[in-house]
Each structure stands twice: as C-alpha cells, then as structure tokens.
C-alpha cells in the first residue's frame with residue numbers, strides 16, 4: 001500500500017429539516033455574531049428567511065451579505081471582506097451553491113490574514129488563525145462544503161485559482177435535502193453529473209487510498225440510484241438526499257485524493273466556449289473512462305462500480321455508455337454544437353495539458369492523449385447527429 005495522508009473533514013449534519021438546528025452549530029463553534037454569506041436567488045427561494053428566523057428565535061444576531069456573484073473574483077471576495085470587517089463578525093455561514101461557499105471561505109482568508117486571494121493560491125499559505133465556518137449547500141454538486149479550497153477567479157484573467165488551507169475547511173457541513181428542492185432542474189442535472197464525475201475520477205486517480213475509496217464508492221452508489229430521476233425531473237426527497245450526501249462524500253474523496261483527465265479536459269471547454277462546468281465535465285467523462293480502461297486497475301474499479309448502475313441486474317451496463325445515455329436524456333449539447341471544431345483540437349489539448357488535475361489521471365495524459373480524447377468526443381457527435 002502506498003503512503004497517504006488524509007486531511008481533516010467537517011462534522012457532517014444530515015437530515016430533512018436540519019436547518020432548524022443551525023443555532024446549535026453556531027454555538028458549538030463558539031460564535032455569537034456570524035456573517036451569513038449568500039446570493040439573491042437563495043433569498044428569493046425563502047431559504048435565507050428561514051435561516052434568519054431560526055437564528056433570531058435562538059437570540060443570535062446575524063449579519064447578511066447577499067451579494068455573492070457566480071464564479072467569484074478577488075474583487076467580489078474583497079467586497080464581502082469589507083462588509084464583514086465593518087459588521088464585526090466572529091464566524092461565517094456560507095449558504096448556497098459553490099460560489100456562496102467559496103466567497104465565505106475566500107472572505108475568511110482576507111479578513112483574518114489580509115492581502116489578496118492570489119496570495120493564497122496553492123495550499124497552506126494562511127499563517128494566522130481563521131474564523132469558524134459553517135457550510136450549507138443548496139445544490140448537490142461541488143462538494144465545496146467538505147473541501148478546504150476556495151475557488152476564486154483572477155480579476156483580470158478570470159483564471160480560477162484554488163486557494164486552500166486546512167483552517168478554511170468548514171467546521172460543520174449542514175446538509176438539509178429540503179434546501180435542494182428549489183434548485184432549477186437544469187442546475188440539479190449539471191451539478192449532479194459533476195458530482196458523479198467527482199466520484200468516478202477520484203475512484204481511479206493515482207492518489208486514491210483506502211479512505212478516499214470508501215468515499216468515492218459510497219458517493220457513486222448513492223448518486224447512481226437517483227441521477228436518472230433527477231434528469232427525468234421526478235426526484236423525490238430520497239433522491240435529493242442521495243444526491244446531496246453523494247456530492248458531499250465525493251467532495252471528501254477529492255479532499256483526500258484528486259481528480260483526473262475529465263476535469264482537465266473540461267476546463268478548456270469552459271474557457272473557450274463558456275460551457276458550464278458540469279456540462280463540460282459530463283461530455284468528456286465517457287471518453288476518459290474508455291481511455292482509462294487500458295489501465296488494468298482503473299478498469300477493474302470501473303467494473304466493480306458498474307453493479308450499482310440501475311438495470312445492471314438484467315444485463316451488463318458499460319459505465320461510459322451509461323453516462324452517454326444520461327447526457328442524451330438530459331439533452332446536453334454535444335461538443336460540436338458547443339462550437340468546437342476539429343481545428344480546435346490541438347489548442348484545446350494544449351490548454352488541457354496545463355491543468356493540474358490531469359497529472360493524477362491513472363493513465364498518463366499529454367498533448368497527444370488529450371487530442372485523442374477531444375477527437376473521440378467530436379466523433380461521438382458525428383454518430384449521434
């Protein structure tokens with residue numbers, strides 16, 4: 001067995017209606033004046049009011065920053081930090097999707113350690129203590145509630161920086177599946193497919209280890225049983241619970257291992273064609289699975305996961321084919337419909353080689369291999385057109 005070191009994980013509080021227990025967790029982290037960081041969508045969904053009312057009932061004075069932007073930049077984080085400094089807060093509650101949690105985490109860096117987000121690009125660059133953080137996800141996707149990284153975009157280049165520190169990790173991940181009922185259908189599909197890709201990529205990546213394997217496997221098992229209902233638009237509370245728990249477990253798997261070539265090849269699609277992260281990852285994943293099958297250990301893991309794919313009791317379902325059927329059922333545009341052409345393959349592959357996550361893929365991926373992956377993604381489109 002290879003050497004490995006896991007990172008700490010938050011307390012996980014799961015349950016329908018768990019939001020009502022928020023005051024207990026605020027007290028547990030020793031806070032009397034939290035800042036709740038969220039966006040306008042969460043306010044209009046009514047989640048913010050519910051959180052505020054349970055805190056008020058418990059006599060906890062809370063400040064609210066509801067100006068979170070999608071894919072927050074350093075400037076967005078700075079605005080939150082100025083607000084937090086003026087409000088004199090002593091903890092953060094990040095409520096919403098990945099952007100709200102990233103803004104809360106990023107703000108924690110700037111408020112407690114100063115400087116700009118780029119100073120924290122990488123891992124472990126905050127010298128001073130940070131404030132406690134409670135994460136409340138309202139989508140089931142990023143797994144940010146279980147990760148010590150804030151993803152923040154550079155103001156000028158919009159390149160995403162991963163800024164991590166053990167102190168930035170949430171003390172509590174509060175998972176209440178009632179909160180994910182409000183997410184738009186398309187968001188539920190794309191974040192769900194992204195979370196499934198997290199489970200699959202962490203399962204086979206080179207730094208996989210006994211702890212990450214447990215998380216990847218259970219994440220896949222839970223989400224495989226519910227993603228079809230999510231796509232069909234008839235997800236029930238159990239499906240939303242499976243997706244929410246699965247996304248959090250996949251987040252824990254990333255925290256103690258890594259991702260792979262589907263994420264490395266997806267990011268250039270987002271950069272060049274403005275494709276949503278989950279969409280880009282979903283359309284690359286089947287090609288990466290087929291490519292990785294040449295690695296015996298990865299192939300064995302994929303096969304062991306296939307037993308959880310619905311319908312596999314009757315006949316053998318291939319994981320890559322299954323993901324393609326999910327993409328079709330979800331009506332996701334293919335690579336050429338997104339604007340990619342054969343002439344783009346070389347530049348996309350070059351950009352993919354710059355992505356950190358690619359180096360953890362079980363099979364080595366360089367320029368030639370990424371070209372092969374994009375090429376096969378383009379060819380699949382020709383078949384399905």
Ligand SMILES: [Fe+2]
Pocket residue numbers: 194195197198263277281
């Ligand atoms: Fe992802």
